[in-house]
Amino acid sequence: MLGERIRKLRKQKKLTLEALAGEKLTKGMLSLIENDKAQPSMESLAYIAERLNVEVAELLGNANASELRNVMVQAEQLINIDHEEDPNKYKKIIKLIEPFIDKVTKSYESARLLELYSYALYYEKIDGWQTLLQRAADIFDELNVSSSRTKIAVFRSSIKFVEHRYEEALDVFLKERKAVEEQHFYIDPLSLLELDYHESVLYFAVGNSEPALNVMERAITLSKEKRIFYLIDDLYRLAAVHAMDDGNKEKQNYYLMKLKKYGEFADHEPSIHFYHLINLMMLISEEKQYTKALELIEEYLEEKMVHYETWLSAEKGKALYYLGRYDEAFAVLEQVKVPEYLHHPYDLAMFYILESFKGLIQLVLGNNEAALSYAKKGVQLFETLPESAYKRFSIVTLEKIKKEF
Structure with a gap:
């Protein structure tokens, strides 16, 4: 009870x-408050909290800011652990934050904990996460923390994605x-970039390339203007x-070179590896230099291109097929x-097409x-993917095999 908390804090501070009543309260009124026979106004509550050197939230039974901040730091550390390293991390987050859910205030720390x-509830398939996430979003809106609110927006769409x-x-x-x-x-530039990037990704995902390209170019322009390299790779x-996929060789080479330069400038291995991967794919699909492609694949595998080892294996299978092996x-x-x-x-298509190659191999055999x-x-x-060169290849392959029956 409120009165009990006030009395306990008063006695702790001797x-x-x-x-404690000071000049703004009477001894009798304070006694009534401590015995829960009178409810203080918010002004009186703020006065008592100031005299006790605590936050109003603490008097109301909510966790104080430092306590919430400490829990938030622990939760942040857990959320950033790789799931393979700790498969129980979401259970740990739930256990850590749950005692504070009914004590949160309208602070940034509270909103982040709710988020x-x-x-964690979502990934553990526990109901109720939507309502709590909306509470977090509402607090971020009130505090005008656009970066955190943006991340919630992206998360919500990613569920369907x-x-x-x-x-x-x-x-x-x-x-x-x-x-x-x-x-x-006001939306900070990093959040604008994140919004534009994900909007572009989703437009491409539904096969609507015109708005996707417009938003993507806008994001790249903003990145250049603000000299922010977040998400540029x-x-x-x-x-x-x-x-x-569009067959635009000029644009393809332009953006690959941009990616390569970024990778070299930022010492970002995944960017450089992707540059090599796309060139390797072109070596097989366009230049038809299958033996050279196989040599490069073995070289890249030895170099531990960990981000793209699976892609390299897929390309190896294609090269071997075209060599008649x-x-x-x-x-x-x-x-x-x-x-x-x-x-x-875009990513799934590169792997789904392998079923067509398996079909072609079995046909030859x-x-x-x-x-x-x-x-x-x-x-x-x-079937659920938009039109692409890969999708067309799969259809042509099926028709070719059907003719053999």
Whole structure:
């Protein structure tokens, strides 16, 4: 009870009723408050808190700022641990934050704890996270913390995105972005970049390239103007892959060179590795230098291109197929699995197409039934993805194999 907390704090600080009452309260009124026979006004409560040298939140039974901040720091450390390193990290976050959920105030620390707690509930498949996340969003809106509110917007759309429900993900995102822009009179450049990047990603995911390109170019321009390199590597990668699928060699080379220069400047290995990967893919699909491609793949695997080892194996299977080494090619492709963290159609297409290659291999080996099965699977996988060169290849492959029956 409020009165009990005030009395306890007064005695801890060795103050008499008269000393705490001071000039603004009477001893009798303070006694009534401590015995929960009278409710102080917010002005009186603030006065008592000041005299006791505590926050009003502490008197009300809420956690104080330093306590919440300490819990937030611990939760931040947990959320940043790789899930493979600690599979129980979300359970730990729930256990850590749960005692404070009913004590949160309208502070940044409170909102962040609600946010992290909501994420943990979501990943543990526990109901109630939506309401708590909305509380966090409301506090961030009131405090005008656009960066944190932006992350919630991205998270909400990502839920549909990882389920490959791209149209719904875009719809959620656009509504969230509108809400952020309406609630925040100032949005920092980093948050603007994040909003533009994810909007572009989602437009590409639904096959709507015109607005995707417009938003992407806007983000790249903002990055250059503000000299902010946040997400610039992802934007260059996205632009290069789109140009490759669109058959625009000039744009593809332009963005790849930009990515390479960024990688060298920032000493960012994934960017440099991606540059090499795309060139390798072109070596196979356009230049048809399969032997050279195989040599490069072995070289890259020895160099431990950890970010793209699975991609390299996929390209190895293709190169072996084109060299007529069918059994080897099939064995390699059978070992390639789609990484669980991939959800964008551009990425998925690079792996879904492997089913078509397996079908072609089985066709050459005389296993027509198996060939048809793999080809059909390839086309089925592409059903929810937008139009692309890969998707067209899968359809052509199926038609080719059907003619053998």
